[in-house]
Amino acid sequence: MDFRLSEEQELVKSNMREFALKYVEPVAVELDETARYPREIIAKLAEGGWMGMPFPTQYGGQGTEYLTYALAVEELSRSCAATGFTMSVHTSLALMPIFNFGTDDQKKTFLTPLAKGEKIGAFALTEPGAGTDVGAAVSTAVLDGDEYVLNGTKTFCSNGPVADTYVTFAWTDKSAGPKGLTCFIVPRDTPGLKVGAHMMKMGIRASQTSDIIFKDCRVPKANVLGGEGSGMKIAMNCFDHGRIGIAAQSIGIIQAALDESVSYSKQRVQFSKPISKNQAVQWWLVDMATDLSACRFLTYHAAWLKDQGQAFTKEASMAKLFCAEAAMKHTIKAVQVHGGLGYIKGVKVERLMRDAKITEIYEGSSEAQRMVIGGNILR
Ligand SMILES: Cc1cc2nc3c(=O)[nH]c(=O)nc-3n(C[C@H](O)[C@H](O)[C@H](O)COP(=O)(O)OP(=O)(O)OC[C@H]3O[C@@H](n4cnc5c(N)ncnc54)[C@H](O)[C@@H]3O)c2cc1C
Structure with missing residues (x-):
């Protein structure tokens, strides 16, 4: 067993940290306040090859391991969880199914421009x-000649307002359970596809949802997939x-909460000493750091299993469940470390707490993760 990241992984991690500090951190408060899509950052991510990391170079990707991609999501989310999620939903939910289930033609037509970040x-x-x-x-797809006719409404679609390509699902035979x-790839300009208005959210506000x-x-x-x-x-x-x-997004959030809390607790003086000198405050930081370490082990292990071609469903759910709940718990504590300041807009931990909540809900709520893990350990 080797717990070290490879040289490439260390390099990707530090390159993404540099990128996030240079381009993302300075605008993260503004992105949150305005709920604006960070188009210029996504363009820079595309330029740097970050929008299709785990896909082969022949399809416009970088051919990295999935763990390497997870490290990039973590570092990006540490500065802005909304931008990290935009990259993650694009890569893991839209491109991955085309890569895993698409024909060579579908990969050339759809995956390549997506992996290059052109779309x-x-x-x-x-x-x-x-x-x-x-x-x-209840969405349906009825075959008519060489085309399927899709009818239905999808909701909470991340990247929905800005996407060029949608991976969607509809019943072709409801009686078959x-x-x-059936899964379809639908380009945005297909007649009959309408994009709803951007939904304003509690957190990850710069991620566009419709x-x-x-x-x-x-x-x-x-365009049928698989x-x-x-x-x-x-x-x-x-x-x-x-x-x-x-899970990687949650790790980025917790790391940011810890960084902010360590720094603030060392400088904030009450009763003639920094608040970090109080054991109660130290223990909050210790619990944060300990869970952060556990989050990394769970998540990197799940990603490593995927990279080894082994089953990783249970491990991915465990990582997501643990990291999401840890992110929520520790961002609440990070606000507590900051006292009244932690409740003020523009102070990072206030945003982190709002951003953390969604990790317990989307891509399967914590309850859904428990169902998946339960199903796996009880079979
Ligand atoms: C910001 C955001 C982005 C999203 N992005 C996408 C996206 O890109 N694409 C997409 O398809 N979807 C997306 N979603 C949808 C998201 O995955 C769902 O919101 C999530 O799966 C929960 O479904 P629901 O909201 O309908 O809640 P419900 O299913 O109605 O659940 C409500 C509550 O009941 C609990 N619950 C439900 N069933 C059970 C059960 N059997 N046992 C115990 N508890 C249960 C749930 O855990 C939850 O706490 C997004 C949602 C949000 C808010």
């Missing part, structure tokens, strides 16, 4: 009546990958 991807699965219960979706759900509405939207048969009826399998596979991304 942005989104994943539209959730519907107003189908969140945790994916099977309750989970095997009746409904995606399909009304008699005609999608060529050639064959008719593979939708549920693809969706679950996407979540396995995405959950490592969210």
Whole structure:
């Protein structure tokens, strides 16, 4: 067993830290306040090859390991969790299914411009009546000649307002149970696809979120991903990958909370000494640092399993569950370390606490992760 990151991984981590400090940290407060899409940062990420890291160079990627990509999400999220998530949802949920289940033609046509960051991807699965219960979706796709006609409304689609390519899901045969759900690649300019308004959020405010509405939207048969009826399998596979991304995002948030808390507690003087001299405050920091370490072990292990070609569903869920709950718990504590200042807009820990909450909800809530882990250990 070797716990060291490779030279390449260390380099990627420090390069992304440098990038985030230079381009992201200075605008992170403004991005949060205005809920603006960081178009110029995404363009710079694309330029640097960060938008398609784990895909082969032949499809526009960088050919890195998945763990290396997770490290980049972590470092980016440390400065801005919304920007980290934009990269993560694009990579793990939109590009990964095309890479894993697409034909060579689909990879050339769709994956390559996405992996180069020339285009942005989104994943539209959730519907107003189908969140945790994916099977309750009602969107349909009916074959008509060489095209499927899609009807339905997807909600909470991250990158929805800015994406060029959507990976979405609809029933081609509801009577077939989970095997009746089919996955489609739908370009934004397809007639019948409508993008809803950007939804304002509590946290990760610069991440763009909207409904995606399909009304008699005609999608060529050639855009079916993985064959008719593979939708549920693809969706679950996407979540396995995405959950490592969210765990990494949570680690970035906790690292930032720890950095801010250590620094503030050493400089804030009350009762004639820095508040860090109080054991109660030290123990908050100790618990933060200890959980942060545990988060890294769980997440890097899940990513390593994926890189070894081994099963990693349970481990990805464990990492996501533990990291998300740790992020919420410790960002609340980081606000406490800062006292009244921690409650003020523009102070980083205030944003971190709001950003942390979503990690317990999306790509499967903490309860959904417990269902996945329970299903795995009880079978
Ligand atoms: C900011 C944001 C971005 C998102 N991005 C995307 C995206 O890009 N693409 C996409 O498809 N979706 C996206 N989602 C949707 C997200 O994945 C869902 O919100 C999430 O899966 C939960 O579904 P729900 O909101 O319908 O909650 P519900 O399923 O209605 O659940 C409500 C609560 O009940 C709990 N619950 C439900 N069932 C059970 C059960 N059986 N046992 C115990 N507890 C249960 C849940 O854990 C939750 O706490 C996003 C959501 C948000 C808020």
